[in-house]
Amino acid sequence: MVTLNKIYTRTGDDGTTALGTGERRPKYDLRIEAYGTIDEANAAIGVARTQLDKDHASLDSILSRIQNDLFDLGADLATPDDGRKLEYEPLRIVASQVDRLEGDIDTLNADLEPLKSFVLPAGSKASASLHLARTIARRAERLMVSLVTQEPDKVGDAALKYVNRLSDFLFVASRWVNDQGRADVLWVPGKNR
Numbered sequence: 001m002v003t004l005n006k007i008y009t010r011t012g013d014d015g016t017t018a019l020g021t022g023e024r025r026p027k028y029d030l031r032i033e034a035y036g037t038i039d040e041a042n043a044a045i046g047v048a049r050t051q052l053d054k055d056h057a058s059l060d061s062i063l064s065r066i067q068n069d070l071f072d073l074g075a076d077l078a079t080p081d082d083g084r085k086l087e088y089e090p091l092r093i094v095a096s097q098v099d100r101l102e103g104d105i106d107t108l109n110a111d112l113e114p115l116k117s118f119v120l121p122a123g124s125k126a127s128a129s130l131h132l133a134r135t136i137a138r139r140a141e142r143l144m145v146s147l148v149t150q151e152p153d154k155v156g157d158a159a160l161k162y163v164n165r166l167s168d169f170l171f172v173a174s175r176w177v178n179d180q181g182r183a184d185v186l187w188v189p190g191k192n193r
Contacts, residue, residue, distance in 0.1 A: 020079030035077040037140035042070040048129035080154040093159040112181040122185040123178035134170035
């Protein structure tokens with residue numbers, strides 16, 4: 001269990017932050033950017049949850065679990081596997097978390113009509129917020145993929161799969177809250193020429 005007795009430590013005043021290994025890195029470091037963007041996606045999901053009505057309680061429950069998973073993912077990214085002997089077992093995203101997310105995608109997607117066009121990030125407030133969270137998750141994924149090229153073997157496969165499935169889930173969820181896709185706003189190519 002994490003205990004936060006003091007919120008400010010002053011250790012970051014020099015522009016660095018500590019990883020779970022104890023190593024200090026600049027706050028602009030790609031690894032810090034990656035897990036900071038995961039945190040941003042988590043906050044966007046929190047905003048989306050505030051816009052769900054009681055008819056979406058099952059989705060709210062899934063999103064609550066995902067928010068917890070995103071803290072796991074942040075902890076995973078904050079503790080690179082660099083061979084150091086740590087005093088604790090680092091938290092890692094595992095395959096069962098990816099599998100659960102895939103199951104959630106399949107469950108929600110079963111209620112949706114097949115798409116015949118791209119969907120604009122619009123419709124209900126909850127849908128638009130889920131689309132925003134989706135785009136943030138995609139940015140986090142791009143950062144994580146870049147991190148893999150910089151630090152090979154220091155980002156777990158399950159972590160990469162999870163963030164990829166997350167944006168897929170958020171897309172399906174954004175359609176699901178738009179009256180199972182019936183209230184989606186579709187892209188009309190060249191409409192305003």
